[in-house]
Amino acid sequence: MIEVDDVVVRYGSATALDRVTLTVLASEMVALIGANGAGKSTLLKALSGVVPAAAGSIRVRGRFAHVPEGRQLFSDLSVDDNLRLGAFRSGDRDTSWIYGLMPELERVRKQRADSLSGGQQQMVAIGRGLMARPDVIAIDEMSLGLAPKIVHSIARQLARLHETQGLAVLLVEQSARLALSLCSKAYVLESGRLVAEGPSEELLNSPVVVSAYLGNPLEEPS
Numbered sequence: 001m002i003e004v005d006d007v008v009v010r011y012g013s014a015t016a017l018d019r020v021t022l023t024v025l026a027s028e029m030v031a032l033i034g035a036n037g038a039g040k041s042t043l044l045k046a047l048s049g050v051v052p053a054a055a056g057s058i059r060v061r062g063r064f065a066h067v068p069e070g071r072q073l074f075s076d077l078s079v080d081d082n083l084r085l086g087a088f089r090s091g092d093r094d095t096s097w098i099y100g101l102m103p104e105l106e107r108v109r110k111q112r113a114d115s116l117s118g119g120q121q122q123m124v125a126i127g128r129g130l131m132a133r134p135d136v137i138a139i140d141e142m143s144l145g146l147a148p149k150i151v152h153s154i155a156r157q158l159a160r161l162h163e164t165q166g167l168a169v170l171l172v173e174q175s176a177r178l179a180l181s182l183c184s185k186a187y188v189l190e191s192g193r194l195v196a197e198g199p200s201e202e203l204l205n206s207p208v209v210v211s212a213y214l215g216n217p218l219e220e221p222s
């Protein structure tokens with residue numbers, strides 16, 4: 001679904017991504033982990049065409065959805081209207097199936113997005129991405145600023161979509177334990193370069209992964 005081959009992205013004279021190569025196959029869940037500023041969000045922006053690649057190639061097959069860091073909702077619109085905006089490509093504006101996935105949003109569907117909790121806003125952002133009926137979805141920092149209970153709820157919903165609908169996922173996360181527990185394969189990005197890749201089980205205990213987190217121990221599982 002996603003093929004990134006030797007991609008370089010620069011902001012002026014600064015190199016944000018340096019010859020990054022990764023793949024996400026159909027119906028695969030892949031994690032991209034790394035410290036803050038490693039270039040994870042830049043890669044997703046390159047996939048979405050928000051920033052250009054100075055070198056290398058990017059191929060995205062199928063319908064692609066990007067859930068950006070910081071949610072980026074339309075604060076003065078209702079939950080339901082925010083969700084419907086995600087359907088501009090699919091044409092299917094029926095939001096009922098999103099409420100089936102995320103029942104907590106049903107009771108706040110008419111509220112303004114800026115009146116919601118952080119967890120609810122993240123659910124809306126992911127729901128808006130899913131309204132595009134994507135074949136592959138890229139989610140940037142799913143757990144950022146959220147309580148563990150909310151994170152696990154969203155993670156379960158995402159895993160269910162992967163299992164039942166074959167949704168391919170590229171999960172960009174600082175929380176290594178969360179990402180590696182959800183995804184079967186992972187890449188580790190540090191200062192714009194890939195420093196490790198492979199099955200999640202192997203990376204979970206890899207000294208290279210620990211090194212990529214500036215020597216700090218990985219998070220304990222919740």
